[in-house]
Amino acid sequence: MRIALLADIHANREAFEACLDDIARRDVDRLVLLGDLVGYGADPAWVVAKARALLSQGAVILRGNHDEATAFARGGMTADAAAAIAWTRHAVSAEDAAFLGALPMEVEEDDRLYVHADASAPDRWIYVRDADDARRSLEACTARLIFCGHVHAPALYGLTATAKLVPFKPVTGVSVPLPRPRRWLAVCGAVGQPRDGDPAAAWHLFDVISGEITLHRVPYDVATASDKVRQAGLPESLATRLLRGR
Amino acid sequence: MIRLVEGEVLDGFTIGRLLHVGGMAALWQVTHPDHDSDLLMKVPRLAEGEDPAAIVSFEMEQMILPRLGGPHVPRFIASGGFDRQPYLVMERIPGRSLLPLIDDLPRPIEEVADIGARVAEALDALHRQHVVHLDVKPSNILMRDSGEAVLVDFGLSRHAQLPDLMEEEFRLPYGTAPYMAPEQVMGIRSDPRSDLFALGAMLYFLVTGTRPFGDPQRLKGLQRRLWRDPVPPRARRAECPEWMQEIILRCLEVRPERRHPTAAQLAFDLRHPDQVALTARATKRRQDGWAATLRRRFHPDHRVRFDRAVAVMVEDAPILAVAVDVTEQDEALSATLRGTLEKLLATMPGARLACLNVLRQNRIALDSTLDDFGRNKHVQRLVELKHWAAPLGLPEGRITFHVLEAVNPAHALLDYVRMNGVDHLVMGARAVSLKRKLLGSVSAELAAEAPCSVTVVRARS
Known part of the structure; x- marks a missing residue:
């Protein structure tokens, strides 16, 4: 089975569509959306409609902090994020908001755990930024492999038999084996708002049989997506960071 | 299990x-x-x-x-x-490893140079696939019947595009004591030039019969190579030529940036002894004095530090070749050709340039090596080639000159490019002429057949 992992779509229709087109060319059996369908971007209604269609076709969809904040008014966000959430709450229907609020916090299948942020306390939305964060997630669950998002920059952490952690920054297009008996945590890059310096949309392919994960980067029409953010009256910084990928 | x-x-x-x-x-x-x-x-x-x-x-x-x-x-x-x-x-590679060689030391210089060049070519192929071997030694090298060196045992290797499981797992350096590069001793596993150090230690052993740094069993002993230089090979074996000592001691430089920038460039030197640029290393007769050694060991300004974040790209130090036709006096084309080279060389400080000229031989008649005036044609061509390249102003270590004697210029250039791991060939296009119509275009043949980039330069008319 070949699984496509998409994190942090953030209402970016152009990036999401470009990734889905790329995935359609690569013989993928299952889609996993790792949370944050909405927030920041200008097309939340379209992205939610697409996600609901994918869900009916068997996709796994997780809840992110922006999805939750759209469904239930919640604080604790940066000014830009809060402004975007306020806008998003008006841009989606009550039905869509309910859909976002009903998404699961974590999903486990075989030896894999899908979650939006840190797995030790998914509802606290802690970033997995370094080896210590990754260790906390891995020690909190029994799954051999954890796939998460939230950070907006791809990274890979391997936990060895002697409890040491190997941090690694994946290279685009190079498949990395995640061999047993080691345990691994993959932080997936963002579809809709990359922050690792590369504005291209990111998604990951995990091949269950070969045990290999591959980072893919897809160039998309950033100018249009950025323009829409500006037209919608969302904070200017959200428009420019798409162009810079930071 | x-x-x-x-x-x-x-x-x-x-x-x-x-x-x-x-x-x-x-x-x-x-x-x-x-x-x-x-x-x-x-x-x-x-x-x-x-x-x-x-x-x-x-x-x-x-x-x-x-x-x-x-x-x-x-x-x-x-x-x-x-x-x-x-x-x-x-x-399973038939044949034996190089290990038996060390039972019968020292080895003939030509044999050591040949083995060294083959191993360096294998290392170049490995480094181009983003892998540093980190355990180069006689028992990990085999020779195919077809002549290629084969590197085995990647258990200590590092792949630049994959997670490094060894680095996080172990604090102690892993490697083989006599051959391990100083930066590897200090825990750095990402520099392809560590393999050049190991190969240099092996060449030293084959030439002199002695290991340059002995076979220390403890970390302290391993670290000694950071400040104590080896006895120069010529002090151990007088018939070791200066060029061989130059190559070996360059490989054994403590700082990676003072070694050959790539394995391909090391192979090139081992294949062309007469073109090795000799420095003070070549004539060094004894180890550095105690003052210098103590300074390197204890003085904070003289102790070597290694940059952990070094990202060495094989692509940054290519071997360029230029095919020059010194017989056709076309100043405009020459200037354009040199201009193209200057731009390439300026962007890649690690690049070296091989200037090639083909001395055509007749298919049947035995050519005299002397021209009508009794001068040696080969030597004369070399002089002309050097004169042609002088405006480039390259230092001795970055440029070499080669006159190839052949019936078919295209084949000679192709062979040279293949044998010497040339990354980029630059050449001028012959003007449209009766000669080109009759002989065909050498540049077109090379552009089609060469296993590397080919730039064909023309002067705008």
Whole structure:
């Protein structure tokens, strides 16, 4: 089975569509959306409609902090994020908001755990930024492999038999084996708002049989997506960071 | 875990003889109905009390070997995971490793240069696949019947595009004491030039019969090579030529940036002894004095520090070649050709340039080596080639000159490009003329056939 992992779509229709087109060319059996369908971007209604269609076709969809904040008014966000959430709450229907609020916090299948942020306390939305964060997630669950998002920059952490952690920054297009008996945590890059310096949309392919994960980067029409953010009256910084990928 | 016994079958592989038991793994000869030739099965030693590095290094090799290709590595066949019986099956290279050579030292200089060049070519092929071997030594090098050196055992290797399981797992440096580069001793595993140091230590051993840094068993002894330079090879063996000492001592430089920038450039030097630029290294007669040694050991300004974040790109130090036709006096084309080279060389400070000229031979008649005026044609061409390149202003170490004697210029240039690992050939296009119509275009043939980039330069008319 070949699984496509998409994190942090953030209402970016152009990036999401470009990734889905790329995935359609690569013989993928299952889609996993790792949370944050909405927030920041200008097309939340379209992205939610697409996600609901994918869900009916068997996709796994997780809840992110922006999805939750759209469904239930919640604080604790940066000014830009809060402004975007306020806008998003008006841009989606009550039905869509309910859909976002009903998404699961974590999903486990075989030896894999899908979650939006840190797995030790998914509802606290802690970033997995370094080896210590990754260790906390891995020690909190029994799954051999954890796939998460939230950070907006791809990274890979391997936990060895002697409890040491190997941090690694994946290279685009190079498949990395995640061999047993080691345990691994993959932080997936963002579809809709990359922050690792590369504005291209990111998604990951995990091949269950070969045990290999591959980072893919897809160039998309950033100018249009950025323009829409500006037209919608969302904070200017959200428009420019798409162009810079930071 | 299964206990392997001769005659048993594992995943279709029939277990044959036990060939070797090393510190980290055992090697079995195996066969498989899908494969005609003999295969090799490597099985890690996992028993209680074994070195945990055996497991991790086996995992690394399982990651790296399937990603490698070409004649300089054993072909990967299959692997089995840790859930049942971990193993790695690969092509079995016929013939022996270089290990027996060290029973009969010292070796002839020509033989050492030839072996060194072959190993450097294998290392270049490996480095271009993003892998640093980190355990280059005679027992890890085999020679194919076709002449290529084959590197084996990637258990300590590092792949730049894959997670490094060894680095996080172990604080102590892993490697083989006599050959380990100073930066590797200090825990840096990402510099391809570490392999050039190891090869230099091996060449030193083959030439002099003595290991340059002995065989220290403790970390303190390993670290000595950071401040204590080896006895120059010529002090141990007088007939070691200066060019060989130059090459060996350059490989053994403590700072990686003072070694050859790439394995390809090292191979080039070993293949062209007459073109090696000699420095003070070539004539050094004894080890550095105690004052210098103490300074390097204790003085904060003189102690060497290694940059952990170094990202050395093989592509940054290519071998460029330029084919120059010194017989056609076309100043406009010459200037354009040099201008193109200047731009390439300016962007790549590690690049070196080989200037080539073909001295055409007649197909049947035996050519005299002397021209009508009695001058040696070959020497004359070299002089003209150097004169042509003088405006480039390149220092001795970055430029070499080669006059190729051949019936067919295109074939001669192609052979040269193939044999010397040239990355980029620059040449001028012959003007449209009766001669080109009759002879065909050399540049067109090279652009089509050469295994590297070819830039054909024309002066705008």
